[in-house]
Amino acid sequence: MKKGISIYPGLDNTPEENIALIQSAARLGITRIFTSLQIPETSKESFARQLQELLQLADKLDMDVISDISPASLELLGIEEFSLPRLYQKGLRTLRLDDGFTAAQIAKLSQNGMGISLQLNASVLNEGTLEKLQQQGCCLDRLEALHNFFPRENTGLSEAFTLTKTHLLQCHGIKTGAFVPSFARPRSPLKAGLPTLELHRETSFSFAIRHLAAMGMDCIFIADSLPAEQELSALAELDGSSIALQPEWLPELTPLEKELCSNVFTARPDEARDVLRTVESRHLTAELLKKQQNAAGQPASTAAIAPRQKPALPRPAGTITLDNQLYQRYQGELQITKTDLPPDRRINVLGHLPPLEQRLLKYITPGKKFRFI
Incomplete structure (x- = not known):
């Protein structure tokens, strides 16, 4: 460009x-x-x-x-x-x-x-x-x-x-x-x-x-x-090379969540109806959890993302979420909701895209890269 x-x-x-x-x-x-x-x-x-x-x-x-x-x-x-x-x-x-x-x-x-x-x-x-x-x-x-x-x-x-x-x-x-x-x-x-x-x-x-x-x-x-x-x-x-989104983050993000969200993501080729899914997020999260546990001298098998919003928060369109350990093998999947979805205790809310920023979501088509700023 x-x-x-x-x-x-x-x-x-x-x-x-x-x-x-x-x-x-x-x-x-x-x-x-x-x-x-x-x-x-x-x-x-x-x-x-x-x-x-x-x-x-x-x-x-x-x-x-x-x-x-x-x-x-x-x-x-x-x-x-x-x-x-x-x-x-x-x-x-x-x-x-x-x-x-x-x-x-x-x-x-x-x-x-x-x-x-x-x-x-x-x-x-x-x-x-x-x-x-x-x-x-x-x-x-x-x-x-x-x-x-x-x-x-x-x-x-x-x-x-x-x-x-x-x-x-x-x-x-x-x-x-x-x-x-x-x-x-x-x-x-x-x-x-x-x-x-x-x-x-x-x-x-x-x-x-x-x-x-x-x-x-x-x-x-x-x-x-x-x-x-x-x-x-x-x-x-x-x-x-990537579409940049400017979210409003929740104030209590963990260091792991902040580091995860600093990456460039790719929209999955199999486009979901309700959410924007990412190719890399589960693998990246697993690597960050392993790094975190190694630094703490703990077994990697104990690494997990705990549910930490009680009660679980609603997910209106434009919500940025991260699946926690209750979602089992989906733990670490980062998503952005494209429609209003109900609270789910298996899903942690990280932040929201203001209405204007949500206008950019339609350009994140399968295979497109995006990032947060």
């Missing part, structure tokens, strides 16, 4: 703030920068100079700049007509083509020999457009796609729509990305955040990036142009 920030020359940030942001992102291993050449509020006087500085610094730090461009952007660049050689001379290497390009034009641009990469607007592509691109000789495997972000409240995409579009594109071999807002300093002029999904205007930054990763995005950008250091670090540390 690739990760990126956004810079808007001539808008909110000072040139010094933009430089500091790019340098901080590069230090953290973030490799992409999104910029737009078609924001009406941009100061034309400072745009060209700041853009040139941005491109030079990005090239020095080996960062890829994705420039959102349309035929209307040419005035900002001081170019009379859309010309790849002229854009290349300006230092532009990856173009996100928005409005104003036909399938035939996109296909021709995709065949350039200058090393200019293309990105398409993932939010508006459909099967018909993709078929037209193929008919025109466009090499879809050389393209990427990037969803829009939406400055105005209530105009962001739904989760279902975004997922459908993303799967369509990925089925055609097109890697797809999306944006999350920053909650540190939202961008002008509306300052309401710049999410792809409307939902993310209302959530935490952590949930937004973990949600896009769970949805299978190939690239995640912070859309607002001055994120907090904590947001940059969270994005840099995001591991797309």
